[in-house]
Amino acid sequence: MRFLGRSRAGLRRLDGDSPLRLVLLLCSFALTGYAGVRLLSGDWFGIALWIIGAAVLHDLVLLPLYALADRAVAAVLPAPAPARGINHVRVPAFLSGLLMLVWFPLILGRQELRYEHATGLSADVFWPRWLLITAVLFGASALWLVVRVAILGWRRRPGARGA
Incomplete structure (x- = not known):
């Protein structure tokens, strides 16, 4: 039993947490590794x-473009705006860019014919849907910013609860 206690302490020092976490990590x-071997078994060079x-x-x-866009947004927003206000532009822009x-x-x-042959569905819906999703993302973010600013203004109002 004494050996088990020492080995667990050693494992805990090695990983910083429980032995179960180390086993799951391994x-x-x-x-x-298995997925990588299976993936690279075909066209590994490609x-x-x-x-x-x-x-x-x-x-x-892409990283310099992200940084440039972030600085441009920070320059357009007023100076006293909190850093979290920029996130109302960053998050929808990131999600739209990821899509x-x-x-x-x-x-x-660029792949309309291939998509239509493979699925039997029209591929002309992707552009308008991406624009719609982007508009909804920015609209929801703007709405959330308005709610945040309204709540912040309500809390700072004299005589408001919690002030």
Whole structure:
């Protein structure tokens, strides 16, 4: 019994948490390794090239664009606006950009024939739906900002509860 207590303490020092967490972490690494071996068994060069290209594209092209867009939004918003106010632009822009990144061949109409042959459905709905989703995201974010500002103004009002 004394050995078990010492080994658990050693595992806890190694991982910083319970031994169960360490076992689950090792199982997740094993599953990831298995999936990687299965994925790379076919066209491993093409997949590796795609992953490296995506990393380079993100780090050298998209990240500077994110930073530039963030600074532009911060410059347009008034100076005393809290940093969380910028998030009402960041979050819908990020989600809209993520949808564009995932579905851009269909949104831009580059794979219409392939999609229509594979599914039997029309691909001309992706552009208007992406625009609608983007508008709803920005509209919901603007509405949430208005609610936040109204609640903040109500709390700062003299004689309001909680002030």
